[in-house]
Amino acid sequence: MFARSLGRILLAVAFVCCLGELPLVAAGPSKTLVFDSKSVPVRSDPLIVGVGVHFGIGGEHGYAAGRAAPLIAAGHFDSYRDDLGWSVFWAPPSGGPGRQPAKLFDFIDMTKARPMLVLGHPNPSVPDGDPPLTDTGRKAFADFSAKAATATRNLHPIYEIWNEWNMNAVRGRPWLTGPGEPSDPRAAANYAPLAKASVKAISRAVPGATILVGAVGVDPGWKWTQAIVDMGVLDGASGLSVHMYNQCERNVADRTAREAIDRLDDLQKFLTAKHAGQAYPVYITEVGWPTAQKPCAITREASAANLAQFILWSSATPWLKGVWAYELKDQKENPNDLESNFGLYDVNYQPKLGACAVIEAGKLVKGTSGMTLHRPFGDLFIVQAQRSNGIRLIAWTSRDAVQASLTIGANARISRLCSEEAVATSSAAIGAMPVVIDIDTPKASVQAQLLP
DSSP states (O other): OOOOHHHHHHHHHHHHHTTSOOOOOOOOOEEEEEEETTOOOOOSSOOEEEEEOOOSSTTGGGOOHHHHHHHIIIIIOSEEEEEEETTTOBOOTTOOOOOBSHHHHHHHHTOOSEEEEEEEOOOTTSTTOSSOOSHHHHHHHHHHHHHHHHHHGGGOOEEEESSOHHHHSSOSSOOOOSSOOTTSTTSHHHHHHHHHHHHHHHHHHSTTOEEEEEEEOSOGGGHHHHHHHHTTTTTTOSEEEEEEOOTTOSSGGGSSHHHHHHHHHHHHHHHHHHTTTOOOOEEEEEEOOOOOSSSSOOOHHHHHHHHHHHHHHHHTOTTEEEEEESOSBOSSSOTTOGGGGOOSBOTTSOBOHHHHHHHHHHHHHHTOSOEEEEEEETTEEEEEEOOSSSEEEEEEESSTTSOEEEEEEEEEEEEETTSOOOEEEEEEEEOSSOEEEEEOSSEEEEEEEEOO
């Protein structure tokens, strides 16, 4: 669960001028793009925008159902993700609704959003269940998965098989790189048969259930992921789930949504090649940038911009089916602990800028039937959203150290996410926080330019 000296000057000038005429600056590379209101394809299924919570496993990380549930129930999130642990799950012999862990099911009763339930965690009370590496252990886990699915079927959840097996099947070892040797419990060869058995068991118990495999943690070059795919782990599954983190990359420019986007494009190229040229569904069940001060400092502004960018890109990427921000709230008040500072809200449930970014990006996604992506430069993204009358563009750069301008061949209303009210103008400075541009014409010519 896991650059800015000149940039600050440019950002300061650009922010002041964002909604008015652009400042005079030296020319940078430019491209002219033509947008047509009829050119945006309708997305076949809406992007799921969700968030992670912690009620299903010990510790709960300071979560209170009575405070978390209203934030979910407000309609900002389509789904929430939590653990349904093997060792703590209990349902009556009749197969009725599960009631253990009680805190999780009490929370579930408080919100109508769709649950994503992570089926996992070792079970020391079951033979070969800690972790399940043998046929005996795998069968026991598959039986649990079927029982859990039966007991929760009326919730219409999404099921996910284990959480970051490549990092968490056992702990206390150096990070696994590559598929691993079979002697290592975390190896791809140990996850694939477990996932395949569980997918079959759930599908028999609840035909048509949405089942995700992978929940892949840190995986340089996607080598572990490629290995489980080669072993047939996607057979019968609804999609592949992966986690995206880069907050401690050595290069600050790689602590961005752009880096995660480029990495996911590489993954999809592999998946498409494996599926006869057809894109394969991918779900991002954890993504986030912690706002800790140490050891890898990321500002609240940068974290929020990254989250908004990632959600908007995802909606314009048809094979990307869902995004779950990690996580709803900070786990504790410790500015120097990364794991404690991923929250959209702080430890006292007060909104950080990330909450606004995710909510406002989600509103843009829900307010359109489709989006399409334009990337005139590597660090400049422009998403065109389907709009009943006119053109809507949403633009951003990968980070505030990179600035750009858009000059629109028509009057437009322009606003920055979580900032100003819309202002009528014909040009805009673009930085990391996405800018929304509404043009009341069926076609528009836009000059995009990177600033030096």
